[in-house]
Amino acid sequence: MYKYDEIDQRLVDERVAQYRDQTRRYLAGELSEEEFRPLRLQNGLYIQRHAPMLRIAVPYGMLSSKQLHKLADITHKYDRNYGHFSTRQNLQLNWPKLEEIPDILAELATVEMHAIQTSGNCIRNITTDQFAGVAPDEVVDPRAMAEVMRQWSTFHPEFALLPRKFKIAVSGTKEDRAVVQMHDVGMEFYLDGNKKVAIKVWVGGGLGRTPILGAVIREHLEWQHALTYCEAIIRVYNLHGRRDNSYKARIKILVKALGIDEFRSQVEAEWAHLKDAPNTITEAELARVAKHFEAMPYAALPAHDASFDAAIASNPAFANWAKRSLHAHKTAGYRAVTLSLKPHGKAPGDATSEQMHVVADLAEQYSFGELRVSHEQNLILADVKLSDLFAVWEKARANGLATPNIGLLTDIICCPGGDFCSLANAKSIPIAEAIQMQFDNLDYLHDIGDIELNISGCMNACGHHHIGHIGILGVDKDGSEWYQVSIGGSQGNNASIGSVIGPSFSAEEMPAVVQKLIDVYIKERTPEELFIDTARRLGVAPFKAYVYAKDEVVA
Amino acid sequence: MSQLIKLNDNVAHIAENEWAVVQLPPSLVEARKQAGKVVLFKLTGEKTVSEEQLSGTVIPESGKVIVPLSVFIARKTQLQSRINAGEIGVWVDTHEVLADLALHQADLNQLPIIAVHVERFADGRNFTLGVLLRTRYGFKNELRAIGDVLRDQLFFLKRSGFNSYLIRADRNAEEAMLSLKDFSAPYQGAVDEPRPAFVRYNRTA
Numbered sequence: 001m002y003k004y005d006e007i008d009q010r011l012v013d014e015r016v017a018q019y020r021d022q023t024r025r026y027l028a029g030e031l032s033e034e035e036f037r038p039l040r041l042q043n044g045l046y047i048q049r050h051a052p053m054l055r056i057a058v059p060y061g062m063l064s065s066k067q068l069h070k071l072a073d074i075t076h077k078y079d080r081n082y083g084h085f086s087t088r089q090n091l092q093l094n095w096p097k098l099e100e101i102p103d104i105l106a107e108l109a110t111v112e113m114h115a116i117q118t119s120g121n122c123i124r125n126i127t128t129d130q131f132a133g134v135a136p137d138e139v140v141d142p143r144a145m146a147e148v149m150r151q152w153s154t155f156h157p158e159f160a161l162l163p164r165k166f167k168i169a170v171s172g173t174k175e176d177r178a179v180v181q182m183h184d185v186g187m188e189f190y191l192d193g194n195k196k197v198a199i200k201v202w203v204g205g206g207l208g209r210t211p212i213l214g215a216v217i218r219e220h221l222e223w224q225h226a227l228t229y230c231e232a233i234i235r236v237y238n239l240h241g242r243r244d245n246s247y248k249a250r251i252k253i254l255v256k257a258l259g260i261d262e263f264r265s266q267v268e269a270e271w272a273h274l275k276d277a278p279n280t281i282t283e284a285e286l287a288r289v290a291k292h293f294e295a296m297p298y299a300a301l302p303a304h305d306a307s308f309d310a311a312i313a314s315n316p317a318f319a320n321w322a323k324r325s326l327h328a329h330k331t332a333g334y335r336a337v338t339l340s341l342k343p344h345g346k347a348p349g350d351a352t353s354e355q356m357h358v359v360a361d362l363a364e365q366y367s368f369g370e371l372r373v374s375h376e377q378n379l380i381l382a383d384v385k386l387s388d389l390f391a392v393w394e395k396a397r398a399n400g401l402a403t404p405n406i407g408l409l410t411d412i413i414c415c416p417g418g419d420f421c422s423l424a425n426a427k428s429i430p431i432a433e434a435i436q437m438q439f440d441n442l443d444y445l446h447d448i449g450d451i452e453l454n455i456s457g458c459m460n461a462c463g464h465h466h467i468g469h470i471g472i473l474g475v476d477k478d479g480s481e482w483y484q485v486s487i488g489g490s491q492g493n494n495a496s497i498g499s500v501i502g503p504s505f506s507a508e509e510m511p512a513v514v515q516k517l518i519d520v521y522i523k524e525r526t527p528e529e530l531f532i533d534t535a536r537r538l539g540v541a542p543f544k545a546y547v548y549a550k551d552e553v554v555a
Numbered sequence: 556m557s558q559l560i561k562l563n564d565n566v567a568h569i570a571e572n573e574w575a576v577v578q579l580p581p582s583l584v585e586a587r588k589q590a591g592k593v594v595l596f597k598l599t600g601e602k603t604v605s606e607e608q609l610s611g612t613v614i615p616e617s618g619k620v621i622v623p624l625s626v627f628i629a630r631k632t633q634l635q636s637r638i639n640a641g642e643i644g645v646w647v648d649t650h651e652v653l654a655d656l657a658l659h660q661a662d663l664n665q666l667p668i669i670a671v672h673v674e675r676f677a678d679g680r681n682f683t684l685g686v687l688l689r690t691r692y693g694f695k696n697e698l699r700a701i702g703d704v705l706r707d708q709l710f711f712l713k714r715s716g717f718n719s720y721l722i723r724a725d726r727n728a729e730e731a732m733l734s735l736k737d738f739s740a741p742y743q744g745a746v747d748e749p750r751p752a753f754v755r756y757n758r759t760a
């Protein structure tokens with residue numbers, strides 16, 4: 001993965017000093033609440049219900065063992081022994097002290113980490129596929145470009161105070177796993193007719209109050225121009241995006257107001273001036289960064305391993321886990337492994353300090369000292385030998401990291417919600433926990449099969465509820481907490497936004513509501529259908545009819 | 556003490572302010588300015604400044620003055636001799652369109668100063684306006700940030716082409732000056748240093 005040089009290190013060190021002084025001035029009353037707000041937000045610091053929340057950047061989801069050990073130490077020293085991995089592939093601390101943030105940043109800087117632009121109205125952490133570099137269907141490894149873009153976006157002076165937050169995702173696979181159509185800018189890397197890396201650019205996608213899929217603004221962009229083209233897009237947005245109403249301030253609203261064609265022509269007019277400007281990426285720079293992402297020194301292994309096959313045959317628990325948690329790898333004899341942060345009855349995405357140390361050790365011992373955070377809020381060891389999988393499983397299982405539910409109903413994506421987040425309409429974690437307990441039966445979960453259930457505590461949609469096969473959204477009705485349910489949303493190449501099934505439910509009703517949705521699916525499915533297929537084929541009606549039917553006996 | 560910071564050859568210092576800013580008389584449409592121009596004004600065809608405001612703006616008889624863009628355009632003939640004498644600068648609001656200025660003043664460098672007024676410090680349109688004035692319109696003279704100008708935006712203003720900053724009256728300009736040096740080796744090319752780090756440095760790793 002990318003290693004800092006002197007330039008990178010100097011920047012984060014200077015950032016620590018800058019933020020330390022900003023905090024000092026705030027505490028001394030030299031900065032008002034309002035003036036400090038964007039400063040702390042651009043450093044990932046929210047003021048939440050109980051305490052500030054600090055969001056630490058994990059650029060495109062990649063971490064080294066050393067970094068994860070440091071994060072574990074920080075959660076131990078400055079927080080309550082755990083951290084929360086978010087859908088933005090970042091790590092959130094729920095209980096840090098405002099006065100101690102500069103010290104936390106200083107510790108992060110020692111392992112080439114920071115909290116820059118993890119919140120606020122600026123370009124946020126650039127996200128990508130958690131299997132980048134190892135996925136068999138990968139056409140272009142997006143990580144080098146993601147790093148080049150990370151550097152470019154860091155303290156970009158022209159875009160320091162945008163109308164609203166700005167999220168970029170990049171992907172280089174046939175099957176999109178980075179949800180590029182759901183971002184302010186999405187970039188899909190591919191090889192064009194001349195076998196050159198090119199980019200398909202999407203703009204104006206997003207979740208939140210007005211969920212919408214992005215539109216293609218350019219089918220073919222040469223990679224060298226990624227930065228200047230983004231500058232053209234964001235410049236048009238910075239000037240013309242609405243600033244009077246924060247709900248209408250995202251770029252998607254501007255794109256919609258102008259229409260994609262008019263927006264495109266304004267961007268192209270701007271880009272005519274910016275094309276080939278000094279921010280054009282050079283071959284040398286891409287090569288320098290790409291060196292950090294070269295293939296690992298893999299051993300030459302056969303495609304099968306006898307000890308692995310034997311363990312699968314003799315140990316059903318291991319086999320169950322392997323079925324859900326292993327992912328195909330470019331290199332023969334290797335697998336990518338998802339470690340579940342979704343044990344039943346615990347807050348999705350949370351990891352304790354001890355668990356972080358365990359994962360860091362596992363990565364060190366079995367996966368070249370690196371790991372990734374997925375936007376589904378799990379941790380990934382990307383490069384494990386078949387012959388090591390049993391040992392990995394045993395250690396993961398002993399530490400509550402091997403729930404064999406990856407991709408199943410209880411692998412819930414869930415935002416922090418009303419327990420922590422001051423914007424929330426309703427709690428989300430207890431809903432996730434209750435649903436996990438309702439379905440706490442592995443055979444049954446496997447029978448239900450692949451399904452995505454996403455929960456957000458409010459319209460801001462941090463839990464991506466719109467693109468859940470089942471989406472749950474916390475809403476406020478006369479000051480009490482209710483939940484609106486949608487079905488049929490999806491990520492991936494066939495991304496879609498879910499449809500609301502009807503009036504909202506109380507927290508107590510939720511496990512039964514999900515149970516009824518599943519019952520309809522089980523009853524109606526054809527042998528090869530997953531939940532999403534059945535939901536798409538039948539539409540909302542039969543689900544709605546059954547969920548809202550009064551006290552009927554199960555058919 | 557003066558609230559004005561100026562940058563000469565990358566050295567910041569506190570300077571006397573020679574320029575008086577002329578304000579428009581207040582009006583009722585003011586509240587709509589925060590909205591994006593294209594979305595709001597193109598669709599509604601609204602103007603932000605009324606005829607009464609334009610004619611009612613009081614411009615001092617002598618001395619160096621920075622007038623609002625709309626007033627500059629509407630009353631340019633009246634101001635022409637003073638423009639020639641180098642006594643007139645123009646200020647634009649963040650929702651205004653630079654093309655309007657260029658249309659009425661072909662040679663921007665005839666103006667000794669252009670100021671960009673920011674009503675709320677969190678409005679980042681001023682950065683783009685600075686960049687465009689420098690790179691698109693070739694403006695070479697003093698480019699000043701006025702209005703809600705605070706220390707923690709100075710570094711970005713500098714990189715966006717501003718070389719003078721009128722710090723808000725209740726803040727210490729001397730201390731604010733320190734933040735112009737917050738970062739010594741920024742990544743991306745911008746107005747003050749067009750070459751990105753990967754061109755400036757030999758970054759072999």
Ligand code: SF4
Nearest residue numbers: 415421424457458462
């Ligand atoms: S979706 Fe709402 S409640 Fe959940 S974390 Fe985001 S802002 Fe907070």
